[in-house]
Amino acid sequence: MKVQPPQSIPSQVHEEDQIWLTSIWSNLQTKMSAECARIGSRIPYIPVDGHYEDLGEKDIYWWTNGFWPGMLWQMYRATGEMDYRLTAEKVEERLDAALSGFTGLHHDVGFMWLHTAVANYRLTGNPRSKTRGLHAASLLAGRYNPAGQFLRAWNDDPGQNRAGWMIIDCLMNVPLLYWASEETQDPRYRDLAILHTDTVLQTTLRRDGSSNHITIFDPADGSLLDHPGGQGFESGSSWSRGQAWALYGMALGHRHTHNPDYLDAAKRIAHYFIANVSSTGDLPLVDFRAPAEPVVYDTTAAMCAACGLLEIAEAVPAYEQRIYISAAVRMLRATEQQFVNWNPEQDGIVGGGTEAYHGGKQEVPIIYGDYFFIEAVLRLLNRGTHLW
Numbered sequence: 001m002k003v004q005p006p007q008s009i010p011s012q013v014h015e016e017d018q019i020w021l022t023s024i025w026s027n028l029q030t031k032m033s034a035e036c037a038r039i040g041s042r043i044p045y046i047p048v049d050g051h052y053e054d055l056g057e058k059d060i061y062w063w064t065n066g067f068w069p070g071m072l073w074q075m076y077r078a079t080g081e082m083d084y085r086l087t088a089e090k091v092e093e094r095l096d097a098a099l100s101g102f103t104g105l106h107h108d109v110g111f112m113w114l115h116t117a118v119a120n121y122r123l124t125g126n127p128r129s130k131t132r133g134l135h136a137a138s139l140l141a142g143r144y145n146p147a148g149q150f151l152r153a154w155n156d157d158p159g160q161n162r163a164g165w166m167i168i169d170c171l172m173n174v175p176l177l178y179w180a181s182e183e184t185q186d187p188r189y190r191d192l193a194i195l196h197t198d199t200v201l202q203t204t205l206r207r208d209g210s211s212n213h214i215t216i217f218d219p220a221d222g223s224l225l226d227h228p229g230g231q232g233f234e235s236g237s238s239w240s241r242g243q244a245w246a247l248y249g250m251a252l253g254h255r256h257t258h259n260p261d262y263l264d265a266a267k268r269i270a271h272y273f274i275a276n277v278s279s280t281g282d283l284p285l286v287d288f289r290a291p292a293e294p295v296v297y298d299t300t301a302a303m304c305a306a307c308g309l310l311e312i313a314e315a316v317p318a319y320e321q322r323i324y325i326s327a328a329v330r331m332l333r334a335t336e337q338q339f340v341n342w343n344p345e346q347d348g349i350v351g352g353g354t355e356a357y358h359g360g361k362q363e364v365p366i367i368y369g370d371y372f373f374i375e376a377v378l379r380l381l382n383r384g385t386h387l388w
């Protein structure tokens with residue numbers, strides 16, 4: 001069969017879905033314009049009684065602190081409105097306290113600076129932002145463990161040494177290293193990104209298309225020790241946001257390397273994810289392998305997975321694209337119908353986000369659910385910008 005090159009995503013979207021997207025885009029502009037004016041450079045996470053507190057005051061190191069500026073840069077790219085850009089730039093400056101403070105930073109420097117400084121540099125060429133991005137990339141590279149060939153997750157807790165810990169989420173931080181190599185023409189960052197991704201393939205992804213959350217190695221000799229349950233139900237279960245990090249992370253690995261093994265892995269996880277949401281109305285439960293009760297959803301997993309599915313769609317021939325695009329649209333539409341709050345006077349867009357199976361907040365709006373919703377909608381409209 002003659003391979004048909006990928007087609008643009010919007011051209012593959014059903015007419016009825018196009019109409020839906022046009023109305024969503026109009027709602028998003030109203031909501032985001034109101035939020036931008038109200039929230040400004042405060043750093044949102046989870047709204048309390050419909051309003052965000054400033055997480056920057058409470059924890060400038062928190063891993064989600066880049067998602068609000070990421071939303072603002074996406075909106076700036078899509079609308080050209082300067083308020084979005086100026087607000088994103090102010091948050092980027094606030095995060096300098098975290099860069100210089102250092103001690104609270106961990107593997108999530110990618111989430112924090114890809115969506116702030118690197119986004120700014122990519123869209124405006126700001127040299128100060130480039131320096132911030134390279135600084136963050138060097139911190140991430142410094143977390144590499146040569147014995148186990150992985151980027152270390154988190155920092156120690158009192159009583160718990162985590163020198164040998166790797167988590168699936170970190171795949172989403174790795175694109176910071178690919179960017180740094182492109183900018184500096186120094187292959188070292190990229191080499192570490194590839195070594196880490198290969199370790200994930202060999203030790204953390206399972207053959208059935210699911211993924212562990214945490215992998216623990218002996219930090220001195222690199223031997224594999226354990227897979228605790230992490231934010232999922234238990235060891236061996238299948239935390240849905242972890243599956244989404246794996247899906248999108250592997251697809252991004254393919255984008256940056258063209259390694260077909262990474263695309264195959266992303267597709268296996270995608271097929272597993274699509275199969276799992278097919279019996280729950282295209283909405284993921286917080287863990288795909290947990291007891292039937294309680295029923296708790298996590299829309300953030302759906303939103304991140306939707307972006308990953310669209311990333312795969314950009315990498316496969318035209319005749320393969322539909323399965324990924326239509327699954328992404330089904331998850332977006334199901335989430336919008338059941339969980340989205342379009343009231344411009346209240347903060348938060350996508351409800352139904354869950355921090356973890358055990359503990360944490362459940363079925364609430366979480367800022368990264370909003371980010372991935374906007375990214376997915378703008379990808380489908382071909383108006384977004386690539387931040388990974």
Ligand code: GLY
Binds near residue numbers: 063169231241355
């Ligand atoms: N990366 C942390 C989480 O997904 O909750």
